Amino acid sequence: MINQGLIQKSIRDCALVTLGFAVLLLVVEILISFVIPEMNSEIFNMMVKLPFVRKMMGALLGVPITENMGTGLLLAIPWVHPVVLMIVFGHQVTLASQLPSGEIDRGTIDLLLGLPVKRVQVFFTHFIICSASGLIVLSCGVVGHLIGLSLAKADPPPPKILMIAFTNAYAIYFSICGLGILISSLSERRGRAIGAVMTLVVSSFMINFIAEYWEPAAIVKPFSLLTYYRPLITLQSETFPLGDITVLASIGIVSGLVGAWVFNRRDIQTT
Amino acid sequence: MNLIEIENLSKSYRQTRALNNLNLQVEEGKILGFLGPNGAGKTTTIRLLLGLLKPTSGRAKIFGLNCWSHSSEIKIEVAYVPGDLRIYRRWTPRIALNLVSKIRRKDILAPGLELAEQLNLNPDIKVREMSLGTRQKLGLILALATQPRLLILDEPTSGLDPIVQDRLREILLNFADEGGTVFFSSHTLSEIENLCDRITILKEGNLVIDTTLAELRKKALREIHLHWRHTQPKFQNTLPEELDLLEQQDLHWKLTLKGETSPEIMSWIHQQNPDDVSISPPNLETLFHSYYR
Numbered sequence: 001m002i003n004q005g006l007i008q009k010s011i012r013d014c015a016l017v018t019l020g021f022a023v024l025l026l027v028v029e030i031l032i033s034f035v036i037p038e039m040n041s042e043i044f045n046m047m048v049k050l051p052f053v054r055k056m057m058g059a060l061l062g063v064p065i066t067e068n069m070g071t072g073l074l075l076a077i078p079w080v081h082p083v084v085l086m087i088v089f090g091h092q093v094t095l096a097s098q099l100p101s102g103e104i105d106r107g108t109i110d111l112l113l114g115l116p117v118k119r120v121q122v123f124f125t126h127f128i129i130c131s132a133s134g135l136i137v138l139s140c141g142v143v144g145h146l147i148g149l150s151l152a153k154a155d156p157p158p159p160k161i162l163m164i165a166f167t168n169a170y171a172i173y174f175s176i177c178g179l180g181i182l183i184s185s186l187s188e189r190r191g192r193a194i195g196a197v198m199t200l201v202v203s204s205f206m207i208n209f210i211a212e213y214w215e216p217a218a219i220v221k222p223f224s225l226l227t228y229y230r231p232l233i234t235l236q237s238e239t240f241p242l243g244d245i246t247v248l249a250s251i252g253i254v255s256g257l258v259g260a261w262v263f264n265r266r267d268i269q270t271t
Numbered sequence: 272m273n274l275i276e277i278e279n280l281s282k283s284y285r286q287t288r289a290l291n292n293l294n295l296q297v298e299e300g301k302i303l304g305f306l307g308p309n310g311a312g313k314t315t316t317i318r319l320l321l322g323l324l325k326p327t328s329g330r331a332k333i334f335g336l337n338c339w340s341h342s343s344e345i346k347i348e349v350a351y352v353p354g355d356l357r358i359y360r361r362w363t364p365r366i367a368l369n370l371v372s373k374i375r376r377k378d379i380l381a382p383g384l385e386l387a388e389q390l391n392l393n394p395d396i397k398v399r400e401m402s403l404g405t406r407q408k409l410g411l412i413l414a415l416a417t418q419p420r421l422l423i424l425d426e427p428t429s430g431l432d433p434i435v436q437d438r439l440r441e442i443l444l445n446f447a448d449e450g451g452t453v454f455f456s457s458h459t460l461s462e463i464e465n466l467c468d469r470i471t472i473l474k475e476g477n478l479v480i481d482t483t484l485a486e487l488r489k490k491a492l493r494e495i496h497l498h499w500r501h502t503q504p505k506f507q508n509t510l511p512e513e514l515d516l517l518e519q520q521d522l523h524w525k526l527t528l529k530g531e532t533s534p535e536i537m538s539w540i541h542q543q544n545p546d547d548v549s550i551s552p553p554n555l556e557t558l559f560h561s562y563y564r
Contacts, residue, residue: 005373012361012370107357111410113323114351115374118343268323270357 003121009112010129014095018133021091022140028087029141032078033148055212076232078145079165091137092130092173093197096180099126100263101193107270123260127181131252134173142166157235164240165231171248172229176201178255185259188269201225225251274299274421274452275320279329282315289315291476292329297454299420302447304467305456308563311473313456314354317425320454321351333421347375350414354426356406360399364392364409371413383416390435404430415442422446423454428462440466460559472562479562484555488531491553495526497540498547507542511535 078084099122103109112122142162149156156162180197187193207224211217221227228244275297282290290312297303307313318324319331322342331338333345358367368383387394392408401409407430414422422443428436443453443466457463463470470487472479480487495514497504499522510516513536518525524543528536532550540548 003374003376005370005375008373009359009370013359107353107355108359110323110351110353111356111358111413113342114321114346114353115371116343116346117374121343265325267325268318270353 001121003117003125006117006122006125007129010126013098013126014129014133017091017094018136021087021094022137025084025087025091025137026140026144026147028081028083029078029144030148030151032081032084033145033154034152035148036077037149037152037154055209076235078141078148079169079231080229084141088134088137088141088169088173089176089198089201092134092176093180093194093201095130095133096177096197097184097190097193098130099123099181099184100268101184101187102190104188104268104270105190109268110270113268119264120260123181123185123263124256127177127256127259130177130181131174134170134177138166138170138173141169158238161235161238164234164238167245168229168231168234168241171245171252172225174252175225175228175248175255176252178252178259182255182259182262185262185266272299273297274333275454276332276335277316277320277329278331280316280319280326280331281328282312282319282324283327288476290319293473293476293478295471295478295481297452299452300447300450301468302443302453302455302463302466304460304463304470305454305473306458306460306463306470306559307473307479308458310475311458312476313458313473314425315476316473317351317423317454317456320423321346321349348420349423350417350419350421351423352407352410352414352425352427354429355403356410358398358406358409360397362398363396364394364412367398367409367413368394368416371417375417377417379413379416382418383412386412386416390438402430404432404435407431408435411439415446419451421452421454423456425456426458427455428457436462460555464555472559474563487555487558488553490530491555491558493528493532493553494549494551495528495540496547496549497524497526497543497545498522499544500546504543504545507544508539511539514539 100109103112113119146156157165176197179200180193183196183200184190184193187196204224204226207217207220208226211221225248228241228247230241230244234241273296275295277293277295280290280293281288293312293316305313305316315324319326320333320338322338322345325339333349336345338345362370364383364387365380368380372379384394387408390408390412392405392412396405398406398409407427411427414424428439431439443455447453455463455467460470464484467484469481469483471481501522504522504524513529513533515527515529516524517527528550
């Protein structure tokens with residue numbers, strides 16, 4: 001089942017993109033983690049009093065924001081800052097859409113599937129390499145976070161807390177990887193696949209955001225991915241969010257399996 | 272032994288019938304010219320053979336294995352070159368040969384580099400810097416270096432210069448001499464005329480003709496030109512039925528002959544006592560175009 005050549009090919013396809021996003025996340029995390037501890041908590045509490053800011057942060061952090069939430073709120077920001085999320089999701093969508101829709105779009109799938117490989121072999125090799133490259137990008141984010149805190153002479157969070165937050169972040173990353181590759185399997189145009197995944201991500205955020213203003217919208221919150229990503233609660237409670245991680249991991253695994261099934265049965269047309 | 276066996280193979284895309292009940296067999300060690308105008312269903316047939324498309328009905332088999340359900344096993348001994356080959360832009364021929372070797376679990380680097388030298392291809396040039404013709408060369412190298420039992424070529428000479436086309440013809444003839452089978456798709460007869468044992472013509476998804484080149488030549492028309500220097504010619508004996516007089520000028524007649532020259536035809540020409548005679552080879556292009564229309 002394991003084909004070294006396919007693994008090498010997938011690594012070649014993902015390496016440059018992963019390196020670029022990893023460096024970008026490292027730099028952004030350094031900046032955010034450096035700036036936030038410097039922020040005067042009084043100014044921060046004033047900002048949180050602004051309804052729009054409070055709702056926006058509530059949507060991102062997955063919990064209602066109250067005043068004087070303390071250091072937990074500050075420490076959670078580097079994990080949910082919109083720029084950070086854009087980088088993380090951007091990386092995943094870029095990689096997940098490479099196969100099959102990207103390969104069909106470029107026409108390179110003819111060369112790949114003209115070789116003696118099973119479609120599921122090609123699919124899962126790419127899925128595994130995409131998922132693994134997420135670990136590299138997020139690890140660079142953690143390193144950037146620690147560098148930023150150290151430059152700001154702030155105390156780093158305990159390793160246990162960091163591990164929990166990292167696992168939760170990786171879980172949402174993995175779920176988007178699965179959904180991305182599933183949507184990519186259904187599409188023949190990479191642009192459409194990227195658009196569909198980004199719509200899904202933005203919709204998730206919008207559901208959470210609207211639910212903050214309009215209570216009936218809370219009914220659809222379980223369908224939003226960001227509902228299962230709540231770093232603030234994790235950092236404050238110091239408990240492993242097993243339920244959230246299970247939901248996100250299940251979405252990733254099920255999407256991946258359905259994607260493989262679709263790719264294995266579909267027609268491949270490049271012209 | 273039939274290497275390829277296609278039985279009642281059909282493929283539809285929504286409302287469009289791209290291929291309609293195709294029946295075809297290809298013997299091992301033969302070169303089949305698979306012809307047809309654009310949109311005839313050639314590429315659809317090839318994609319069905321490669322397991323890239325699922326048949327709507329019927330079946331295709333290579334080495335006795337079903338092309339859809341055993342695609343990866345079949346491709347161990349099959350190599351494919353599409354017409355407009357797209358290769359990963361950052362690859363070089365050397366990288367491509369290395370990776371394909373690993374994917375195929377068969378070392379094709381040395382034979383590939385040898386072929387690259389024969390076809391005058393720099394093994395370290397990046398694909399993004401290659402022209403269409405150079406990319407085609409790389410595709411052919413990747414296919415030929417694997418030494419497959421069956422080579423499937425879908426309009427492979429697009430972009431190749433005439434010298435490389437000639438070299439490719441030699442390589443394919445050698446390949447067939449050594450027992451390899453070639454499925455050569457093209458929309459021009461001239462490309463395969465001196466190469467194939469048999470030709471098949473598709474039109475609008477239907478098989479129009481499946482014959483040998485020798486048979487096709489018998490059906491093709493030849494032009495006969497008779498010239499006289501001074502004397503006004505007159506018909507001697509009646510015109511044989513194989514001949515058709517197209518033009519009758521003062522000192523020049525133009526006729527067409529259906530089929531091969533026979534002693535009777537030669538005798539009739541002799542009776543006309545011309546000063547000069549020319550008989551063209553069978554005009555396959557004209558016949559071929561008649562199947563396209």
